[in-house]
Amino acid sequence: MPSRRLCKGTDMRQLDTSDADFDAALTRLTSRDEVDGASVDETVAAIIADVARRGDAAVLEYTARFDNLQVESVATLEVSRERMTEALCHIDVAQREALEYAAQRIRDFHERQLQQSWQYEDALGNVLGQRVTALARVGIYVPGGKASYPSSVLMNALPAKVAGVAEVVMVVPAPGGDVSDLVLAAAAVAGVDRVFTLGGAQAIAALALGTETLPAVDKIVGPGNIYVATAKRQVFGRVGIDMEAGPSEILIIADGHTDPDWVVMDLFSQAEHDENAQCILLCPDHKYLAAVRAGIERLLPTMERADIIGVSLRARGAMIVTRDLAEAAAISNLIAPEHLELSVEDPEALLPQIEHAGAIFMGSYTSEALGDYCAGPNHVLPTAGGSRFSSPLGVYDFQKRSSLIRCSEQGVQELGAMASVLARGESLTAHARSAEMRLTHKKPAK
Numbered sequence: 206m207p208s209r210r211l212c213k214g215t216d217m218r219q220l221d222t223s224d225a226d227f228d229a230a231l232t233r234l235t236s237r238d239e240v241d242g243a244s245v246d247e248t249v250a251a252i253i254a255d256v257a258r259r260g261d262a263a264v265l266e267y268t269a270r271f272d273n274l275q276v277e278s279v280a281t282l283e284v285s286r287e288r289m290t291e292a293l294c295h296i297d298v299a300q301r302e303a304l305e306y307a308a309q310r311i312r313d314f315h316e317r318q319l320q321q322s323w324q325y326e327d328a329l330g331n332v333l334g335q336r337v338t339a340l341a342r343v344g345i346y347v348p349g350g351k352a353s354y355p356s357s358v359l360m361n362a363l364p365a366k367v368a369g370v371a372e373v374v375m376v377v378p379a380p381g382g383d384v385s386d387l388v389l390a391a392a393a394v395a396g397v398d399r400v401f402t403l404g405g406a407q408a409i410a411a412l413a414l415g416t417e418t419l420p421a422v423d424k425i426v427g428p429g430n431i432y433v434a435t436a437k438r439q440v441f442g443r444v445g446i447d448m449e450a451g452p453s454e455i456l457i458i459a460d461g462h463t464d465p466d467w468v469v470m471d472l473f474s475q476a477e478h479d480e481n482a483q484c485i486l487l488c489p490d491h492k493y494l495a496a497v498r499a500g501i502e503r504l505l506p507t508m509e510r511a512d513i514i515g516v517s518l519r520a521r522g523a524m525i526v527t528r529d530l531a532e533a534a535a536i537s538n539l540i541a542p543e544h545l546e547l548s549v550e551d552p553e554a555l556l557p558q559i560e561h562a563g564a565i566f567m568g569s570y571t572s573e574a575l576g577d578y579c580a581g582p583n584h585v586l587p588t589a590g591g592s593r594f595s596s597p598l599g600v601y602d603f604q605k606r607s608s609l610i611r612c613s614e615q616g617v618q619e620l621g622a623m624a625s626v627l628a629r630g631e632s633l634t635a636h637a638r639s640a641e642m643r644l645t646h647k648k649p650a651k
């Protein structure tokens with residue numbers, strides 16, 4: 206467990222790709238053994254098994270233990286529609302306008318992702334196609350342990366609504382019973398159907414399995430800490446999940462032309478989420494890295510969450526001296542970060558060398574924080590190297606596809622004959638005869 210001593214700029218490790226042991230050092234840096242060791246797996250498995258066995262009673266017990274919230278029934282943790290609408294009146298006008306502004310931009314972006322059903326007729330007169338439908342009921346997880354995330358309400362719920370999901374059930378922890386008006390107001394803006402103030406693995410288990418009070422959902426999406434991410438992984442199969450969206454990560458490739466303080470604050474912006482967040486800066490220019498280090502030293506004491514930032518930078522952060530920008534891109538591809546900032550003068554020139562990243566922020570004006578709130582693309586992104594095979598949360602996560610096949614009487618003659626040959630090759634006689642029975646010139650049954 207990393208100590209909580211305040212980080213000094215000098216504490217953040219520095220690696221150099223020309224060091225003999227660089228590969229081993231990079232492996233150690235990106236290893237997640239300390240973050241999600243066997244003990245987290247076991248803790249989460251026990252919580253899920255307990256919720257399966259005791260339903261609401263187990264949910265109440267874990268909510269009291271982890272969120273310091275003692276109530277008599279899970280029903281009392283449900284937030285009414287009226288309370289959500291009231292929250293809209295309690296927040297500042299500026300906050301309401303910003304929520305609506307962000308919601309509109311997120312909607313505009315995600316509407317472009319909507320997939321439509323399609324079909325075509327082949328030369329034989331058979332109709333083939335794909336029918337796209339929305340998921341019926343989804344659970345969205347909105348984190349709430351160390352910070353509250355109205356922005357995550359919008360990022361989770363709006364794509365679901367754009368897809369046409371009938372029922373969106375949101376869970377959000379309310380430590381000590383506090384749930385922010387901004388979070389509830391965001392739920393109202395996004396049209397969330399039901400909200401329960403529940404968090405952690407117990408909330409994921411309740412959504413996946415259903416309890417006396419919570420309805421079981423078809424898919425669970427959304428970010429969360431290591432307990433939440435592990436729980437989602439463990440319930441996958443019983444329900445769908447989006448991806449692993451765990452502790453935040455930022456990797457910045459800098460060419461040395463961005464104001465170093467801007468880069469410092471971009472690193473801090475993800476470190477302040479979680480002691481387990483990972484922030485890495487790659488740059489070919491030693492002097493620039495020294496300026497960033499001095500900026501960390503100077504600016505860290507001014508930060509409200511200096512404690513969390515310090516632990517994260519010291520335990521999991523790094524500055525890496527590379528030979529050039531091409532080598533920086535290659536290392537970034539090995540790490541496959543959640544957020545990648547190309548803080549360089551010509552980001553378009555570097556882009557073709559980037560293979561994996563949840564979201565790419567192009568040029569020094571584009572701070573990652575803009576993407577967190579209101580640029581439009583989703584901020585729920587794959588972490589822990591998942592951008593090698595996963596994508597940002599999107600409308601496509603809330604849609605599913607069914608294939609359509611309609612054979613005509615004429616069209617079945619060719620398909621049936623071919624299917625018969627293939628089925629007999631597999632020695633699956635019922636398949637073969639099912640196809641042959643529909644042929645005009647039937648083969649003799651065998």
Ligand SMILES: NC(=O)c1ccc[n+]([C@@H]2O[C@H](COP(=O)([O-])OP(=O)(O)OC[C@H]3O[C@@H](n4cnc5c(N)ncnc54)[C@H](O)[C@@H]3O)[C@@H](O)[C@H]2O)c1
Nearest residue numbers: 348349350351378404405428429430452453478479585586
């Ligand atoms: N990848 C993304 O898209 C994305 C987006 C936003 C936030 N995040 C990440 O989400 C996370 C939010 O974390 P958070 O902690 O603030 O909120 P959270 O809601 O994810 O976690 C709080 C819950 O964790 C559980 N918990 C805490 N300690 C526990 C323990 N010892 N044993 C069992 N359960 C325990 C509790 O049930 C609590 O309700 C951060 O890591 C942040 O970086 C990621």
Ligand SMILES: N[C@H](CO)Cc1c[nH]c[nH+]1
Nearest residue numbers: 354356357453454577584
């Ligand atoms: N950076 C987070 C995703 O890793 C999302 C977020 C929400 N609010 C602020 N940031």
Ligand SMILES: [Zn+2]
Nearest residue numbers: 453474475577
């Ligand atoms: Zn963030």
